[in-house]
Structures are given as C-alpha cells and as structure tokens.
Amino acid sequence: MQKITRTAEWRIIKSLLLSNHPAVQLILRFMAAIFGGYGLTYSLMKAISLMLPWKKHTETISFCEWLLPLVYLVVILWAFVATSAQYAWKVLLSGIVIVGSAALLASCFR
Amino acid sequence: MKYFTVHQMMVQRMRDFHTWGGLFFGWVLFIVFFTGTLAVFEPEISYWMNPEVRVQNVAASESLAAAEKALRKNAADADVWFVILPQGRSSMLEISWKKNGQTFDRYIDPATGEVIKGRGTDGGEFFSHFHYELHHQHAGSWLVSIAGLGMLGALISGIMIRRNVIKDFFCLRWRKNWLSVHMMTGVLALPFVVLITYSGLVMTFKDSMPVSLNTFYKNPNGYWNEFLDSVERPKSQEKVQIYPLPALLPAAEKELGVGDIGFVQIQQPDKRNSLINFMRRVDDRMLAITDRASFDGVTGEWLVSKTKWDTQATIVRSLVGLHIGKFGGYPMAWGYFIFGLLGCVMIATGLVFFTVKRRLKYDREGGNKRDFFRAAEAVNVAVITGCIIASISYLWANRLLPLSLKERADAEIMAFFFIWLLMFIHAFWRPKEKAWSEQLKLAAGMCICLPLLNILTTSVGLPKTLVRGDWMTAGVDITAATLGLILWAIAWRLEKRWGKTNC
Numbered sequence: 320m321q322k323i324t325r326t327a328e329w330r331i332i333k334s335l336l337l338s339n340h341p342a343v344q345l346i347l348r349f350m351a352a353i354f355g356g357y358g359l360t361y362s363l364m365k366a367i368s369l370m371l372p373w374k375k376h377t378e379t380i381s382f383c384e385w386l387l388p389l390v391y392l393v394v395i396l397w398a399f400v401a402t403s404a405q406y407a408w409k410v411l412l413s414g415i416v417i418v419g420s421a422a423l424l425a426s427c428f429r
Numbered sequence: 430m431k432y433f434t435v436h437q438m439m440v441q442r443m444r445d446f447h448t449w450g451g452l453f454f455g456w457v458l459f460i461v462f463f464t465g466t467l468a469v470f471e472p473e474i475s476y477w478m479n480p481e482v483r484v485q486n487v488a489a490s491e492s493l494a495a496a497e498k499a500l501r502k503n504a505a506d507a508d509v510w511f512v513i514l515p516q517g518r519s520s521m522l523e524i525s526w527k528k529n530g531q532t533f534d535r536y537i538d539p540a541t542g543e544v545i546k547g548r549g550t551d552g553g554e555f556f557s558h559f560h561y562e563l564h565h566q567h568a569g570s571w572l573v574s575i576a577g578l579g580m581l582g583a584l585i586s587g588i589m590i591r592r593n594v595i596k597d598f599f600c601l602r603w604r605k606n607w608l609s610v611h612m613m614t615g616v617l618a619l620p621f622v623v624l625i626t627y628s629g630l631v632m633t634f635k636d637s638m639p640v641s642l643n644t645f646y647k648n649p650n651g652y653w654n655e656f657l658d659s660v661e662r663p664k665s666q667e668k669v670q671i672y673p674l675p676a677l678l679p680a681a682e683k684e685l686g687v688g689d690i691g692f693v694q695i696q697q698p699d700k701r702n703s704l705i706n707f708m709r710r711v712d713d714r715m716l717a718i719t720d721r722a723s724f725d726g727v728t729g730e731w732l733v734s735k736t737k738w739d740t741q742a743t744i745v746r747s748l749v750g751l752h753i754g755k756f757g758g759y760p761m762a763w764g765y766f767i768f769g770l771l772g773c774v775m776i777a778t779g780l781v782f783f784t785v786k787r788r789l790k791y792d793r794e795g796g797n798k799r800d801f802f803r804a805a806e807a808v809n810v811a812v813i814t815g816c817i818i819a820s821i822s823y824l825w826a827n828r829l830l831p832l833s834l835k836e837r838a839d840a841e842i843m844a845f846f847f848i849w850l851l852m853f854i855h856a857f858w859r860p861k862e863k864a865w866s867e868q869l870k871l872a873a874g875m876c877i878c879l880p881l882l883n884i885l886t887t888s889v890g891l892p893k894t895l896v897r898g899d900w901m902t903a904g905v906d907i908t909a910a911t912l913g914l915i916l917w918a919i920a921w922r923l924e925k926r927w928g929k930t931n932c
Contacts, residue, residue, distance in 0.1 A: 341445075345445050345449060348442070348446075349449070349450070353575060356578075357638070360638065361640055364638060364640040364641050365640050365641070365644065368641035368644045368645070375655075375739065376645040376646070376655065377655050377656040377739075378740075378741045379641060379645075380641045380642055380645070381741035381742050381744065382741045383640075383641045384631055384635055384641075384745050385631050385741075385745055385748065387634065387638070388578070388627070388630040388631060391578055392578055392582060396586070399442045399445070399446045399586070400439055400443075
C-alpha cells in the first residue's frame with residue numbers, strides 16, 4: 320500500500336484547487352460567489368460605514384442596508400462570468416484585502 | 430474539437446449557475462415564497478385561527494380603557510405594556526406585556542375588558558416569521574438572504590440563457606410543457622418577484638450582515654433607540670398610577686392624526702418614571718414606520734413627537750412597506766397573493782423541469798447519478814407538496830388539538846413539522862409519479878375539507894359567517910377550498926400526462 324505523506328496530500332489538494340474539471344470549477348465558483356461575495360460585501364460595508372461623513376449613524380446604516388445587497392448580487396453573478404474559478408477567487412481575495420485595508424485605515428483616522 | 434466563443438462560454442456558465450443554484454436554492458425559495466404568500470393574509474389567518482375572538486368594534490377610547498383595565502388586572506408587575514388597537518383589516522384588540530424578557534399576549538373584549546378564553550395559537554404570525562427565519566432565527570435568515578440573492582441571480586441568468594423568453598411571452602408563444610410554464614410565469618411575475626425579493630433582502634440584510642450596525646452600536650437596541658429617537662428614562666420603583674390612557678388619546682391624535690393610533694406602548698407601567706408612546710398605524714401608507722408621540726406616564730405631559738424621517742430611512746422603510754404590502758387594502762393584498770402564487774408556480778415548475786429533463790437519461794444510465802437524481806426528485810415532492818400539506822395541517826391542527834392542551838401554540842407548530850417529516854418519508858418511499866399525485870391529492874383533499882372541519886368543530890362555520898357577513902373568516906375557508914380544487918385539477922392533469930409519457 321502506498322503511504323500518503325503530508326506533501327503528497329498537499330499536492331492532491333493543490334491539484335484539486337487548480338483543476339480545470341467542470342464540477343470543481345462549478346463548486347469553486349459557487350464558493351467564491353457565496354463566501355467571497357460575503358467577505359467583499361462585508362469589508363465594503365465596513366469601509367463605507369467608516370468613511371461616510373453623515374453625522375447620523377442610523378442614516379449610514381440605512382444606506383448600507385439598501386445598497387450592499389446589490390453589490391453582493393453583482394459579485395455573485397460576476398463569479399460566474401469570470402474566465403475561471405481560480406481567477407474569480409484571486410480577484411475577490413485581493414479585493415477583500417484592498418477594501419479591508421481601506422477600512423482599517425479609515426478606522427485609524429477616525 | 431468544437432470551439433466556443435467567449436460569449437457562448439459565459440452563457441454556458443450562467444446555465445450551470447441557473448441549473449444548480451436553482452435546484453438547491455429553489456427548495457428554500459419555494460418554502461419562503463409559499464409561506465410568505467400565506468403571510469399576506471396574516472390578519473385573516475390569525476382571525477380564522479382564533480374563532481372565540483369575535484367582538485364588536487367600539488371607539489378607540491373605549492378600547493384603550495378596556496386594555497388598560499385588562500393590563501392592570503393581568504400584568505400589574507410587567508416591565509412594558511403594549512396595546513394593539515383594532516385597525517384596518519384586523520378587528521381584534523390585543524394586549525401584550527413583557528416581564529423578565531418574556532412576552533405574553535392575550536385578546537380581550539373591548540366592551541368588558543375581560544380576557545377572552547381562546548385557544549393557544551401563533552396564528553398567521555407563524556407563517557410570516559417562518560418565511561424569513563425558517564424557525565432558526567439567525568441561521569435561518571442567513572440562508573434566506575443567500576437564497577434571495579440566488580433568486581435575483583437566477584432571474585438575470587434565466588433571461589441570459591433564454592434570450593427569447595420575453596419576446597415569446599409577448600408573442601403569446603405559450604406551450605403546455607414544464608419549461609414553458611416555468612418561463613411564462615417567470616416573465617409574468619418578474620416585476621413582482623424582483624420587487625419582493627429585493628425588498629426582502631434589504632429587510633434581512635441587517636440580520637445576516639450586521640457590520641455597519643456593530644460599527645456604531647453595541648447591540649440592535651441601541652440602534653433602534655437612536656433610529657426612533659426614543660425617550661430613555663431611568664428605572665424607578667415608586668408606585669404611581671399612570672395617567673388614564675383614554676384621556677391622553679385626543680392629545681396623541683392631534684399629533685398623529687385622528688383615528689390613526691394603532692399601537693400604544695407603556696414603559697414602566699404604574700411607576701414614577703413611566704412613559705407612554707402612542708404610535709401611528711402603518712397599514713394605510715407605503716412608509717412602514719410608526720410615527721410616534723411620547724407622553725410622561727404620570728402627568729400626561731407631552732414630551733416629543735417623531736413624524737419626520739430622513740431620506741435613507743424613508744428609502745429602506747418604504748421598501749419594507751412594499752414588501753409587507755399592508756397598504757392598499759384588499760385589492761393590493763389579493764394582487765400580492767396571486768403574484769406570490771405565480772412565483773411559487775415558477776419555482777416549482779423549474780424544480781420539476783430539472784428532474785423531468787434528466788429522467789429519461791438517468792434511468793438508462795443507472796449508478797450513482799441515477800440515485801442522486803431520484804433523491805432530488807423525492808426532495809422536490811417533499812418540499813413542494815410537503816410544504817403545502819404542512820401549511821394546511823397547521824390550520825387543521827388548530828381545529829383538532831384539544832383546547833386544554835398545555836403549550837398549545839407550540840403543539841400546532843410541532844404538527845406542522847411532524848406532518849412535513851411524514852411527507853419526506855412518503856416521498857422517498859413511493860415511486861415518484863405516485864408520490865406526486867398522492868401528495869397533491871392529499872393537499873387538495875385537506876384544503877377542500879377545511880370548511881367542513883370548521884363547521885364541525887367551531888361556531889364560525891361557512892354558512893353562519895356568510896349570513897353574518899364575516900368575510901374575514903369565510904374568506905379563509907373559501908380560498909382554501911378554491912386552492913384545493915386547483916390542486917386537484919393539477920393532480921388530475923399530471924396523472925393523465927404521466928399515464929401517456931414519462932415527462
């Protein structure tokens with residue numbers, strides 16, 4: 320029996336994540352849409368709430384409430400328009416990092 | 430090798446999204462749409478489910494006096510009192526109070542101020558809560574939010590993969606097959622489904638993604654207090670009787686409009702720091718937010734009124750108003766009900782089409798794939814007809830469970846889930862065509878027999894309510910029976926169709 324080492328295990332996961340197989344692509348896209356979309360919308364919501372100059376917080380919250388669902392929707396659809404699932408994940412993750420850092424910066428300057 | 434253009438590849442991926450997203454979210458969405466459609470008639474269903482509560486309408490001041498008397502008698506040591514006055518379609522006078530975090534509610538007779546000995550039931554409220562949190566609060570509303578996004582995505586991708594669908598609809602190219610019914614009801618209900626899903630999404634979004642709320646407030650209460658500009662008062666222990674509510678009514682009506690008071694909230698009742706909030710009803714306008722006037726509880730002195738709302742609040746609360754559809758009375762409610770049902774038909778036929786399209790293929794192939802598609806078909810039956818049967822069983826349980834039962838409201842909900850579980854077992858156990866027609870006929874039978882059951886078990890049967898002109902009760906009976914007839918016709922058509930072909 321072949322012994323599967325940790326590196327071999329990692330290689331299997333890696334090949335699965337980078338796979339071109341339609342089913343893998345579809346599952347990765349769904350995950351990008353739901354979880355990546357959640358992450359990006361989450362950080363965008365944080366950044367917007369911290370950056371908007373409105374005095375009343377409740378106004379900011381209401382604004383986010385009707386705008387951000389639309390952002391999430393666009394991200395979900397885009398996850399299926401992107402050329403590959405891996406590309407979708409890359410863009411979404413970098414988006415989360417960029418928008419998240421903007422939110423962090425904004426929270427420092429507040 | 431065949432080459433695809435970039436556009437064709439994109440359409441293919443949208444098709445995958447529509448197919449698989451539609452399957453998994455479709456199950457959730459059907460449940461959400463169906464129970465949400467029933468929730469349109471929440472006041473009627475609540476009224477039907479409380480047959481003991483049949484009272485004469487009296488003036489608002491008399492109702493208030495009766496409510497105050499009943500609250501002092503039943504809930505003298507509560508933290509908050511709440512009065513829901515008869516308004517619009519709901520003619521019942523309800524009191525509720527909070528004590529140590531628990532909420533209690535009772536219906537009372539406005540003439541005497543006595544609590545009406547009714548049956549424990551959650552009424553139509555169960556449907557309106559279930560349809561956005563699926564009995565699981567935060568986890569439920571998260572799932573419903575995601576499914577709602579899936580719905581909007583499915584509409585867009587659906588139009589993308591069948592670009593002719595709108596043209597076909599207006600050229601009256603309506604065919605009698607699953608796909609055509611799915612597409613045509615989809616186009617017909619498109620504006621409504623977009624509106625209802627987007628507004629519903631906005632309503633659950635604060636729950637599923639409470640980021641901006643948590644940025645500024647420790648908990649939702651802090652947010653709501655600032656949103657509503659509530660008056661905050663420290664706790665007091667000294668007992669002082671509050672200013673009589675009916676005497677405050679004219680002052681409140683001067684602030685909010687004559688005859689428009691819908692709710693009254695009394696914080697720290699019969700205490701030195703008591704506070705009385707009069708709230709305007711919301712069932713006659715799109716903006717679903719209660720204008721309010723606050724008074725000192727003891728002296729009856731007017732403190733503050735809140736009737737102006739900022740732009741963003743107006744946008745969000747108008748969307749809420751459009752979602753709950755309380756304005757516009759019965760024509761509006763029926764429109765919501767019918768379009769809601771059309772949305773259900775769209776989702777259901779889409780789900781059926783998924784399996785019908787693959788049925789021939791997987792029957793030939795066998796193996797794991799066949800098992801998966803068979804399971805999907807069974808879940809379809811259990812979700813679509815099972816949800817209908819569970820909902821009608823909830824009404825049946827209301828009439829059949831003994832009145833003396835403890836925790837009766839919970840028992841009705843248990844019946845709802847238990848029957849649904851039975852339907853799941855039945856759907857997996859029977860061959861698919863049999864499962865469909867048997868469950869459809871069961872649902873139809875239960876709907877058609879509902880008026881009969883009502884006549885046998887209560888004094889608000891159809892003949893009496895028709896004579897009395899009590900359309901709130903009769904309407905539920907008649908609508909259930911009509912839906913039953915439609916379900917029976919569908920079952921009959923399906924049997925005929927599946928007798929000849931396999932799809």
